[in-house]
Amino acid sequence: MIGKKLEDALNGQLNAELYSAYLYLSMSSYLESLNLSGFGNWMRVQFEEEQFHAMKLYDYIIERGGRVICKPIDGPETEWDGPVGAFEATLAHERNVTGLINDLVYLARDERDNAGEVFLSWYVSEQVEEKNNVETILGKLRLADGNPQALLMIDQELGTRVYMPPGTAEGGKK
Ligand code: FEO
Numbered sequence: 529m530i531g532k533k534l535e536d537a538l539n540g541q542l543n544a545e546l547y548s549a550y551l552y553l554s555m556s557s558y559l560e561s562l563n564l565s566g567f568g569n570w571m572r573v574q575f576e577e578e579q580f581h582a583m584k585l586y587d588y589i590i591e592r593g594g595r596v597i598c599k600p601i602d603g604p605e606t607e608w609d610g611p612v613g614a615f616e617a618t619l620a621h622e623r624n625v626t627g628l629i630n631d632l633v634y635l636a637r638d639e640r641d642n643a644g645e646v647f648l649s650w651y652v653s654e655q656v657e658e659k660n661n662v663e664t665i666l667g668k669l670r671l672a673d674g675n676p677q678a679l680l681m682i683d684q685e686l687g688t689r690v691y692m693p694p695g696t697a698e699g700g701k702k
Contacts, residue, residue: 529592529593529594530589530593530594530644531639531641533639534632534639534641534644535592537631537632537635538588538632538644539589541585541628542589543599543601544625545578545579545581545582546578546579546582547601547602548578548581548621548625549575549576549578549582550575551605551621552571552572552574552578553571553572553575554604554605554606555571555574555604555608555617555618556568556569556571556572557606558606558607558608558614559571559611564611564679565683566684566685567614567683567686569686569689570686571614573689573690573691576691577658580693580694588647592644605617611679612670616666618662619662619663622655622658622659622662623659625658626655632648632651633645633649636648654694665682668682669682
């Protein structure tokens with residue numbers, strides 16, 4: 529059975545992952561409103577990824593004999609400064625999430641919960657991948673530097689992203 533401290537902290541992370549999903553859905557809608565449907569698609573896939581992160585926690589809390597408590601999810605922002613502003617906000621958000629995951633790992637260690645620590649290692653790797661993906665897109669956006677043709681090319685590329693749950697043949701690749 530999971531300890532109360534880690535159970536509460538994992539519940540907090542479940543809420544944070546659902547907030548992330550809601551944030552990226554909000555970004556998707558914002559980018560669609562700029563007629564950047566490829567960027568909108570990328571964020572919509574990100575919304576699905578974050579729901580997967582949340583549900584993985586949901587299943588784990590139950591598997592360990594804990595109880596999931598569904599708390600209110602904060603409302604995300606609705607406006608950014610174009611695609612660069614949205615991806616800068618995404619990078620800042622993911623850095624914050626990485627900090628939250630690291631804190632969970634330290635807590636699992638303090639609680640001498642080896643199984644919890646192993647479970648959380650999946651999130652540690654996932655954060656590295658997410659940060660890299662966002663940095664790559666942000667790098668391309670900065671290179672494009674407001675050039676509409678280059679922006680549309682990136683939009684086209686991001687429009688090809690398809691959600692694959694991690695664990696399936698292509699899952700986890702973005
Ligand atoms: Fe669930 Fe984007 O980290």
